[in-house]
Amino acid sequence: MTDPLPDELSEAERARRALIQWSLDKSHVRLGNMARWHKGTTYRRMPDKTQLSAMGMDALGDGWLPAEPLITPETRVLAIGSCFARYFILWLAEHGFNKAAPQSPYNALLRFGSDFVSPAVVAQQFRWAFDELDDKDVLWIGKDKNIFEATEERRQLVRDTLLGTEVLLLTLGLSEVWYDRVTGEPLWRALTEDQFDPERHIFRVETMAQTLHYLETIERLRAQHVPNMTIIYTVSPIRLAATFRPVSALTASSASKAIVRAALDEFLRNHQDGLHRNLFYFPSYELVTEYFVDPYEHDNRHISSTVAAGIIRYFVAHYCSADMIERSGRSLNDLEGAGQDLERFIQQSRIAGTDPRSGELLARIAELEGKVVDLQKICDERQEVIVGLDQAARERLDLIHRLDAEVKRIQGR
Incomplete structure (x- = not known):
């Protein structure tokens, strides 16, 4: 199936294609309008990302x-x-x-x-x-x-x-x-x-x-x-x-x-x-x-x-x-x-x-790594507390078991 000729397109379709293609209409390019744009002496272009x-x-x-x-x-x-x-x-x-x-x-x-x-x-x-x-x-x-x-x-x-x-x-x-x-x-x-x-x-x-x-x-x-x-x-x-x-x-x-x-x-x-x-x-x-x-x-x-x-x-x-x-x-x-x-x-x-931008990202990484170290230190300190509490709880539980056994022994006399 061949595309319709430009003259056969509806006004809406021509507008649709012009919007999508967004290109220079070559029919307007003639020798009479090939002059360069005036840029003056202070002209500066927007740098792209590479520039x-x-x-x-x-x-x-x-x-x-x-x-x-x-x-x-x-x-x-x-x-x-x-x-x-x-x-x-x-x-x-x-x-x-x-x-x-x-x-x-x-x-x-x-x-x-x-x-x-x-x-x-x-x-x-x-x-x-x-x-x-x-x-x-x-x-x-x-x-x-x-x-x-x-x-x-x-x-x-x-x-x-x-x-x-x-x-x-x-x-x-x-x-x-x-x-x-x-x-x-x-x-x-x-x-x-x-x-x-x-x-x-x-x-x-x-x-x-x-x-x-x-x-x-x-x-x-x-x-x-x-x-x-x-x-x-x-x-x-x-x-x-x-x-x-x-x-x-x-x-x-x-x-x-x-x-x-x-x-x-x-x-x-x-x-x-x-x-x-x-x-x-x-x-x-x-x-x-x-x-x-x-x-x-x-x-x-x-x-x-x-x-x-x-x-x-x-x-x-x-x-x-x-x-x-x-x-x-x-x-x-x-x-x-x-x-x-x-x-x-x-x-x-x-x-x-x-390079300040590279330094920025590296500093962000170093900052996050530093926070990880700090958090790990906090976790380790709390782990020590947990271990200590666990040990104390086990000792108290063992004491409770021994006291319970002693009470039962006395009651069984």
């Missing part, structure tokens, strides 16, 4: 990296943002950077009991520091659920810290924000029940335009008060812990990151004169989401120490001076909390010449 493996992280760093390092051991570095920013400051402090910090280099993460993760809240901190915010208009709640007092002493500390900063690592995290309807000021986080007023405190998702406004506010105050400050922007890859929207937390987190990332991209395009001079972007978010295979921990929010190490190693290679100082801090293994994970991060960040 991505060959290019490594440079596939994402292309066009964003500085021509020369920005950070030396004497550079005064400050970080603002999510807990992902902690990795940057920890690595710098452990390797002798931030020598000029007025206090400990480990204090170079501006927090005040809260992670400043939304552009609205970061801009608010800049406005507060440089006298564009009435502290009577704010209600700030820290992670400890206590009210943070916006005192003049604290404001001056933030101001002096910013004025003394040469490089600011600014990690933006989300676009979901709580606001005070009366003052128009953003809150650090959702309020406690005793502080929440449904008539006054509202939740909203920032638009791209609003986010762009906050970024412009930060830039205006930087240029006005700290013109020599360099800002390295990043977007935190850490997902939302929860959302106040009536939708999936995963989709809300994706939308939140997209708004921040798109607004930041527009902001950087609007400031081409400052790009690669005072303004930089480090693609940590894209490295996590587009490069690594399984970057997230079991909580599906935080990235593994192995992935963090690979990202920091790439950052250091391009942003930090080559005269690396040997690690000055002692091992973190003995510290409570996340000490062992952070020590593993430090150790892995110092391994040069390795």
